[in-house]
Amino acid sequence: MVPVATFRNIAIGQYIPGESMLHRLDPRTKIAVTLLLVVGLFFIDSYLGYGLAALYIALAVLNSGIPARFLFRGLKPVIIIILLTFALNSFLTEGEIIWQWGFLSLTKEGLYKGGLLAVRLILLIVGTSILTLTTSPLALTDGLESLLRPGRRVGIPAHELAMMMTIALRFIPTLLEETEKIMKAQMARGADFESGNLLQRAKSLLPLLVPLFVSAFRRADELAIAMEARCYRGGEGRTKLKQLAFRPADFFVLAGSGVFIVWLALVA
Amino acid sequence: MPIEIKDLTHIYNPGTPLARTAIRNINLTIEDGEIVAIIGHTGSGKSTLVQHLNGLLKPTSGTVKVDGVDINQKGVDLRTIRWKVGLVFQYPEHQLFEETVWDDVAFGPRNMRLSDEEVRARVERALAAVDIDPALANRSPFELSGGEKRRVAIAGVLAMEPSVLVLDEPTAGLDPRGRQDMLRQIQRLQEERHLTVVFVSHNMAEVGALADRLVVMERGEIVMEGPPKAVFAERDRLEAIGLGVPEMTALMAKLREMGWDVPVSVLTVDEAEKAIMAVLRREARVGTRGDL
């Protein structure tokens, strides 16, 4: 049978609460630095450069106090892609052959290039997970909203986007809980969610999906009414309980990281 | 079909930081034809417990035996257990999904691969058992009133004709009239079909009126158990764990404190009236307490 009770385990975002400097940085700082890092990593094309970038990321991890296993957890789903990238590049790049088996030839240049790409992917994933590991989903949307705000003049609905993200995040656990409940209720009536061919299985999902949609629409309706009852009228003139505040630490991190990453990207 | 629960413990998300022991060392036997009410504060583990009765949740440790068979053993077909032990979830109306009331009630029997005639017969019996007008059978379940939806959902479980009916807060969110109807239907089912009934409730008057036996839970453990009158007699203990006693039982307790010779084991208004009248008559005869 389906291990239904495990639905609630799914962590939303991967935020791990903490008190480190990295945790307390303004989300805008972290978003900006992460973006810069992502772009920078694409420019670097030497092992020395990647070594320095890895050192930089390692310092951030050390500061955040996040156990390494959480970083590796983020790598797990893409490990195949990383290995594949490495293998394909190692074998398909032309150059000095160091090992041959049938039509497969491992080249020195390939090994070098494949290695670089693999390291780049790993650093990309670890680097970006630091952002989501140290920033709560709400802070993240807050930061995004604030960063997107100048875009309003060209028609980017910054507040609305952020509100949608916030609501979606808020309701994911609720929907999962509801899924679990309805699944159990239908299983109590002998529903079978896992045997049969594809068509039968798709059909067997109806007893789950229909009530789920009905309740999602009901919730959406209720939420809209509750928001209107509290005079919600979009982002215009809206103030925040938690103001984002740019502090000296943010300035130093932003300036320091900015200079370092740009230097790394251009020189290394 | 007795149900025997032995040393049952359930931990949600074991081995993670979210681990939570919802029920612990539960021992409980439910005999054939009994009406057992499970009461307890919110979060005390009632829903967790009842979901073990048909194998929807697996014990972390301990066993659940239905009819002498350990339902979590390898090779036990849980679907057949679920036909024998019908479980109605809290707010079951949220699980309606078919186009018509009739089809929704037929979902269970169809999963049992019964013949068309048998399905039809069962659906009709089930709808009748919950007093749903056959004229409603072709309507969409989403067009019904809240109380009707609830009854259709219960019919959906009854249509599997289980020998044990488990209901998680069947009267939650109903108006007083709806509650009354629901309780009457449950009682009638038990009498007519000799069902074993296990139900979860927050309403003391309700469990007092309906149950043969109460099981009181607190923080995942059974702390009291026995016939309603015996359990309600321990009012202080119940109140200590955040539960009350039926209003009439409380009234009798107050009267006794004031020196009236009334029995404490009174549950309903009728019984209370009789008890008070008895005292008044006795005293009128003796001629004391002219002041009342």
Ligand SMILES: Nc1ncnc2c1ncn2[C@@H]1O[C@H](COP(=O)(O)OP(=O)(O)OP(=O)(O)O)[C@@H](O)[C@H]1O
């Ligand atoms: N699927 C789940 N995952 C994790 N924890 C759960 C889950 N379901 C219940 N719990 C926890 O287990 C404990 C017991 O919950 P349960 O639902 O059994 O209580 P209850 O007595 O039915 O409460 P209520 O009267 O509110 O329905 C609670 O602390 C609850 O938070």
Ligand SMILES: [Mg+2]
């Ligand atoms: Mg419950």
